[in-house]
Amino acid sequence: MALSTAPNVIIDVVGSATTEWLNYPPKNDSKDEHYGPNRETCVTKVHGGAMLLAELIKNLSGLASNYDGVVKGPDEIESLANISGPEEIESLANISKFRHVQVTLIKDPDHRSKDDAKGCFRVDKTSEINELSKFVTESKLFLKQCQNEEIGEEMTKILVISESQGRNNGQLDKIELRKKYKKIIYSVFPSYGNEPNYLEGIEKFLESLKPSIPELIVVVDAKDLRIQGLKISRQLSWERTVTDLVQNLKCHKSLRRILSFPHVVITFNCDGAIYFNKNMENLKLYFDPRSAEGDFSWLYNETMTGLPSAFVAGLATNLRMENDMEKVIDSGIPLGIKAARELLRKGFQYPDGDSTNANGYPTPEYCKISIDPNDTKDNITGIPIDPKVADSNDWTILAVRSQQQSSQQPADNPQEHIAEKIVKYGWDELKDVPVAKFGNLVTADRQEIEGYRVVANLVSGYLSKDRTKPLSIAVFGYPGSGKSFGVKEVIMETSKKKSKLEILELNLSQFTDFQDLVSAFHSIRDITLSDKTPLVLFDEFDSESKTGTNWLRYFLAPMQDGRFIDNGVRHPLGAAVFIFIGGRFNNFGDFKNYCKSDPASKAPDFESRLNGFVNVLGLNLRKKPKNRHDNSDHSIHNRAVLIRRAFVLRSMLMGCEEKLFKDGKILQIDDGVLRAFLEVTKYRHGARSVEKILEMSSLSNQERFTYTELPSKDQLALHVDSDEFTNLLKSTAISVDECGKTKTISFWSKMKKKRTL
Structure with missing residues (x-):
């Protein structure tokens, strides 16, 4: 990159250089020369991995005022002309210096957000074409070339390593860093499977830097930590996420070594990140107050390649601005989350005025997001947390x-x-x-948020597949606490775009005998037969009839098998959502104690068939x-x-x-x-x-x-x-x-x- 004056910052990007082959549907009446062999899809290629990361850093760095720098990454030198069919792609991949990935695109079928671009493509599925064996050698040669360059003492030299999980196997540590980098980002991108020596490559790399270790940030993805066995909850509450990390990381046999790294950033999709330094002396959560993990990506049909690269690009952009690493991270993480969100919003699009090709990634201006602190489109806030406080379960x-x-x-x-x-x-x-x-339900109470999100997750998973028996959830709370209102709002909001629900509200305290309940089951079955999913609220399910009938025993078969008996004939209920709203017990703990004290009531059997529960907070001090x-x-x-x-x-x-x-x-x-x-x-x-x-x-x-x-x-x-x-x-x-x-x-x-x- 030629400049009229010497640059003050040089950022070298090295690692997994990826070529992504996009299979996408053509525009109507298109005469696209890149048709695939079945003439129903088109094929084109885009940069991924380290090549994409270098491009994104260039784009984002251009936003900063008084920025005079150079970003260098691996260049594509292979001839990729006249490649259309899968056989040609696979043949090229087998002799390639780069990693090759096939990405199948579909037209976005369902825009859930009001502010996104129309007419874009989303990722349907991805698969690797070749095994990586040569890109490490290419990375080493590129890095040596970067180090041979003469630079002035006043320059800041930064290294960004983009590694696909476990793929480098620690080979980069064999490179002699003769010209020491002042700052290094080592990002481990999510992989396609479980790599056994997940952190070994990073540890070897750290050893190679001794005795003078520069400022190093390690970026890992929460998804990979979970694959490695770290128990971190998902989509419940940010407090629960932080507590799970603090409590479980230090006990994990292999992953606890991450505590020895100078600076660590763990990303949670496009919704948040957790930062901590060596031995977790400082801990900070960055999050979107209006989103749980996965909420933002759900708006855009889940998937987009390059999101980890966008996050690292945002983080790397700030490296040359501050000498204080924690200040760099504090401003860089929100920018990284915003960059990833912007990439996800735009998806893959045709370039303007060209109907014969799909633009692999958004054009550079799409990746340029505002760094104006007054920009509120994405409210990413940070909060420092005392690790001792985060180690408790009720903060x-x-x-x-x-x-x-x-x-x-x-x-x-x-x-x-x-x-x-x-x-x-x-x-x-x-x-x-x-x-x-x-x-219409809004809550800021952690207990309620976690309870309602448990319900939302259960309902979402249940409605996404064909079912033959009901989903059963219990709700407890004081009279007048809004139990019915809350759970209905959660389920109706969650079921949008998934299934047609019909609400049926039944108060068991008004039932006289078992036949009333049988009539209710027939009503539920009628709704199922009309191609709708019944949402049935059994209010005061824990009450007794005027004749002393305990209702719990009569729900056991419908909950377990999805069937009920009427006059000796078994009838299927089909898919349904059963909500059991308590009347006698104000919380699940009280109900559980009752189950233990009265096994003859079949309460323990009823409890064992529940898929989940919610305790609704009352209004009394x-x-x-x-x-x-x-x-x-x-x-x-x-x-x-x-x-x-x-x-x-x-x-x-x-x-x-x-x-x-x-x-x-x-x-x-x-x-x-x-x-x-x-x-x-x-x-x-x-x-x-x-x-x-x-x-x-x-x-x-x-x-x-x-x-x-x-x-x-x-x-x-x-x-x-x-x-x-x-x-x-x-x-x-x-x-x-x-x-x-x-x-x-x-x-x-x-x-x-x-x-x-």
């Missing part, structure tokens, strides 16, 4: 954020401060906290903590309840009177009223009590919710402790103004000011 990102905010802006209760902001300004105030949204730093179970519960109350209260107020919301968003409400709703200890009937208090309030055509709009004390007593509620109205409160600042104000001083006016 939350919300609590960590609250503690950080309280240290900067002291308040009586940091969680209350956040709850007030949610009620006044909406749940977007939790922009740096994980929030799960399923249809427990014993108040002595101080705001209390980490007892009661305090942790109360913090979660405050946030849940905030979500419920704002949602219900939005349905009461639109004039209460300034500019359609900012709720106008007295601080004392808001404090009373958030801090009263108990709602007698859960969310139904909140709803009834609002219905009894005089809010019609009101532009502000004050204490005068509330119902009388006697009416309040139907749903709360009216003395406690009114005392909270009069107490000193923390007010959050429109700039997000807090101030202390007394109810009585406010009333005195009104009377003076």
